[in-house]
Amino acid sequence: MDERLVVIVGYDGAQLLDIACVSSTLDVADLGGATPAYRVRLATPGGRPITCGQGLTLExxxxxxxxTGPLDTLIVxxxxxxxxxxxxxxxxxxxxRLAREARRVASVCTGAGVLAAAGLLEGRRAATHWMFAEEIAASYPGVTVDPCPIFIRDGHVSTSAGVTSALDLTLSFIAEDNGLELARQVAQVQVTYLQRPGNQAQMSMFVATPTPEDDLVNRLVAHITSHLDGNLTTTALATRIGVSERHLTRLFTQHLGQTPGRFVRQARTEAAAHLLxxxxxxxxSVARRCGFRTAEALRLAFVDRYGVSPSRFRTTRRTPTAVAPRGVDRRLPDMPAWSVERRGRGRT
Known part of the structure; x- marks a missing residue:
């Protein structure tokens, strides 16, 4: 095999970043010596230019x-x-038709809806952008749509969540085809994680929780998330903004859907998950930095929120590029020479 033909299917209203994340990442892999090289082509209806959702036109x-095939990978x-x-x-x-001629089939974001319409996700578990998961699930009841993971591999069919998760999925393809070392180098050049695990949640409370409309609640949320190791009891928080504990609980329940105590516990647990x-x-140390008195308190909170112990969570989800704590000598590896010295490998 002289090359891996990767076809991205585009159409009017496609998300530009869905396409660029795949094509740019594979281009970097080629510069790094992917063997066989990837040849990425954008296929459109009639071969015509498409107008992306952002208003830009792609040829x-x-x-x-x-x-016609054979194709290495078909990505919608x-x-x-x-x-x-x-x-x-x-x-x-x-x-x-093209899926039958491809070794590997995938979609990015709502491209899962197109795969589902083609019957390619029937009986499978699939990921998509969390905002559209319910809609796609209702339209295609034979597909088990999971709004949580960044990407899902089900046999030879892969589906990913929204937008930049295409980069994570593409890195997983590079690792599968060429080994983890090339994927690591590509991630360095792309200034991203080696790859977030596919089962990592699309959102955490820090991006999923809307900004509270109430100024007092907004100020307290900012204080909580930046002082997780401090005194964040309901009494201390109420005193900080000069209201009664009862009124503070009423404000949090109204604007955040949970009590101050539950919000603090969730914030601390998610911060611990990030450190792990x-x-x-x-x-x-993780427990102390996130405001848990003991490692056992952290364990109990973790089991309650994630259903697994912190140690199990770390084992299954930690990235190979996890960093040592401050004060430990851990020099960054040299960037690959090919990342700054283009080899002149062209594309056709």
Missing amino acids: GQETLERL SGGLGFKAAAANPRIVGHVR TTTTLAMA
């Missing part, structure tokens, strides 16, 4: 209707135009 490189991009694409029998039919997956800090 089609291949005519979807005329393209997502975007707000996915509904029209999934309702277009010509697009759906050719995606179904990105550092080599001892369990007791």
Whole structure:
């Protein structure tokens, strides 16, 4: 095999970043010596230019209707135009046809809706952008849509969550095809994690919780998330903003849907999860930094929120690039020479 032909299916209203995350990451892998090299082509209906959801126009490189296999990987991009694409029998039919000629099939974001329309996700578990998971699940009851993971591999079919999760999925393909070392180097060049585990949640409370409309609650949320190791009892928080504990509880329940105590516990647990997956800090140090009195208190909170112990969580989800705590000599590896010295490998 002289090259790996990767076809990205685009359409009007596709998300530009869904396409660019895949193509740019594979391009870096080629510069790093991927063998065989990846040849990425954008296939569009009629081979025509497509207008992405952001208003920018991309030229089609291949005519979807005329393209034939064999393909290494077929990837359907997502975007707000996915509904029209999934309702277009010509697009759906050719995606179904090309999938039969591809070693690997994937979608990014709402591209899962197009794969589902083609029958390629029937009986499978699939990921998509959390905002559209319920809608796609209702439209395709034969598909088990999971709104939580960043990406899901089910046999030869892979589906990823929204937008930048395409980078995580692509890195997993590079690791599968060329080994973990090349994937690590590509991640360095792309200035990203080696790859977030596929089962990592798309959102945490720090991005999922809307900014409280109440100024007092907003100020306390900012204080809590930046002082997790401090005194965050309901009494201390109420005193800080000059209200009664009862009134504070009423404010949190109204604007955040939970009591101050539960919010603090959740914030501390998620911060601990981040430290466990990105550092080599001892369990007791993680507990202390996140406001838990003991490692046992951290364990109980973890089991309650994640259903597993902190040690199990770290074992299954920690990235290989987790950093040592401050004060430990851990020099960063040299960047690969090919990342700053282009080899001149062109694309056709």
